[in-house]
Amino acid sequence: GQNIDQPTEMTATEGAIVQINCTYQTSGFNGLFWYQQHAGEAPTFLSYNVLDGLEEKGRFSSFLSRSKGYSYLLLKELQMKDSASYLCAVSDSNYQLIWGAGTKLIIKP
Amino acid sequence: TAGITQAPTSQILAAGRSMTLRCTQDMRHNAMYWYRQDLGLGLRLIHYSNTAGTTGKGEVPDGYSVSRANTDDFPLTLASAVPSQTSVYFCASSEGEGVSEQFFGPGTRLTVL
Numbered sequence: 001g002q003n004i005d006q007p008t009e010m011t012a013t014e015g016a017i018v019q020i021n022c023t024y025q026t027s028g029f030n031g032l033f034w035y036q037q038h039a040g041e042a043p044t045f046l047s048y049n050v051l052d053g054l055e056e057k058g059r060f061s062s063f064l065s066r067s068k069g070y071s072y073l074l075l076k077e078l079q080m081k082d083s084a085s086y087l088c089a090v091s092d093s094n095y096q097l098i099w100g101a102g103t104k105l106i107i108k109p
Numbered sequence: 110t111a112g113i114t115q116a117p118t119s120q121i122l123a124a125g126r127s128m129t130l131r132c133t134q135d136m137r138h139n140a141m142y143w144y145r146q147d148l149g150l151g152l153r154l155i156h157y158s159n160t161a162g163t164t165g166k167g168e169v170p171d172g173y174s175v176s177r178a179n180t181d182d183f184p185l186t187l188a189s190a191v192p193s194q195t196s197v198y199f200c201a202s203s204e205g206e207g208v209s210e211q212f213f214g215p216g217t218r219l220t221v222l
Contacts, residue, residue: 097152
């Protein structure tokens, strides 16, 4: 079966760094997406990785290891507005997105 | 630019009634999707359309139907609603088949009693 695992909830302090992990087992792999979803709102795109390594985009970075079926999203200089759920999704062999349940990130002052 | 719009924003529906959730995009995207999002579960694909005139079944299609008469519109119909269809429904679109970023509408919160 296809499976995406990520922690249910994480807590971090404003100004700190947090790493949200995602492991996956899917039928085929055509890339991994990270989305941000604020409570009551739609998911919005953060990053896409298809090759191994780190992609940096401002305060957010995403890493991929295809051999390990593993990715992480790194958020630096945390701000209160970063409180949201972070969704990991893998594009499978049919180019359908398989979604994790999301990690709720709570930022404390 | 509106992007993707969905209607209604929320709805309470009696079990056994039918309902159509509307979705319209103005980005001229070829592919469109319907997901449901339930607490503790990831987004689950209900139906998709890779281009106007074609549709396909996703992971949880039972009880739902779709049509894609043109590029912009992708309505989702519940023929006879059941309480297990209580959920938040998101419509999304992307440029085409293959890997591309999906853009989401604001969602419809549906409660079936």
